[in-house]
Amino acid sequence: MASPVRVVITGAAGQIGYSLVQMVCRGDVFGPTTGVIVHLLDIPPMLEALGGLVMELEDCAFPLLKGVVATADVQQAFSDVDAAFLVGAMPRREGMERKDLLSANVKIFKAQGQALDQYAKKSVKILVVGNPANTNAAICSKYAPSIPKENFTAMTRLDQNRACAQIAKRLNKSAEQVKNVIIWGNHSSTQFPDASAGIICDDSSCQKVVDAIKDEAYLNGDFITTVQKRGQAVIQARKLSSAMSAAKAACDHMRDWWFGTKAGEFVSMGVISDGSYGAAKDVIFSFPVEIKDGQWKIHQGLSLTPFAQEKIKITSDELVEEKEAALTVCQD
Structure with missing residues (x-):
């Protein structure tokens, strides 16, 4: 068995953390033969609940779980970690807008960036889940200057999974058969779900999604808005934000980052922008990545239609505005 991977999960006593930690301990992220030592971080008022989570982890008797650190101390939480799931943030509740989250959450991610910079391995792979995820990742990176910018990512895999599921449902296929659907830009209502490069595969062949669906109006209309608004639809139905699906997407994101993508396939990740496809530079922008x-x-x-270029500009402009607002908050 390989040496255990040290993994920190922030906001571990919350809903997403509750689902995420058991997936990590089960081998869904780092593989079925790699042990894990999980560092569970939460705020002091949540320590009792965190203790209950530790008891459950013990009771699960996961063969791969080689140790648990449960703490409210950032030094203990971030010391020598190989991978970081930054989940802890104020969740969006019914009636809240993203901008309402920004001022509260960017300060959390400033502090976590500083802690990562001081205590984590410089090779640590960081996934920001807490919203606004792209901008939180940008702020976290800014305050962790000794860690490469390429090590900071934001989760748009949930949006990709949602998009693949919508296409699969329309074609009466399974979601795993849908590949190369792209989420461009921000994990927000301006994101651009794009099926133009998507393929749907069975055991013997693949077909372009656009040829299988044969409905441009749907792909440029209801498909996009359904994916964009899916998170809010879940909140309206559950009165709570997405948790199980977010945890699953976080695992998908980190597993692919750890093990790689298959030849001919790419996935969506919020990464530092170099200006590709007309996106603004130096924001955390969701691109198709190998x-x-x-x-x-x-x-x-990839070729972009004028429609796609316009959508990318809208979400890019929003990310620039969010980053500027976040930097102002951090300087207050």
């Missing part, structure tokens, strides 16, 4: 040997690169060469 991953090999633990390193991502933006998949290049």
Whole structure:
């Protein structure tokens, strides 16, 4: 068995953390033969609940779980970690807008960036889940200057999974058969779910999604808005934000980052922008990425319609505005 991977999960006593930690301990992220030592961080008022989570982990008797650190201390939480799931943030509740989250949450991620900079391995792979995820990741990176910018990512895999599920449902297929659907930009209502490069595969062949669906009006209309608004629809139905699906997407994101993508396939990740496809530079922007040997690169060469270019500009402009607002908050 390989040496255990040290994994920190922030906001571990929350809903997403509750689902995420058992997936990590089960081997869904780092593989069925790699042990894990989980560092569970939460705020002091949540320590009693965190203790209950530790008891449950003990009672699950996971073969891969080699140790648990449960704490409200950032030094203990971030020391020598190989991977970080930054989940802890004020959740969006019914009636809240993203901007309402920004002022509260960017200060959390400033502090966590500083802690990562001081205590984590410089090779740590960081996934920001707490919203606004893209901008939180940008702030976290800014305050962790000794860690490469490429090590900070934001989760748009949930949106990708939602998009694949919608296409699969329409075609009466399984979601795992749908590949290369892209989420461009921000994990917000301006994101651009794009099926133009998507394929749907069975055991013997693949077909373009656009050829299988044959409905441009749907792909440029209801498909986009359904994915954009899915999180709010879940909140309206559950009166709570997405938790199980977010945890699953976080696992998908980190697993692909750890092990790589298959040849001919790419996935959506919020990564530091180099200006590809007309996106603003130096924001955390969701692109299609290919991953090999633990390193991502933006998949290049896709053709964009004027419709797509307009959508990318809208979400790019929002990210620039969010980052500027977040930097102002951090300086207050």
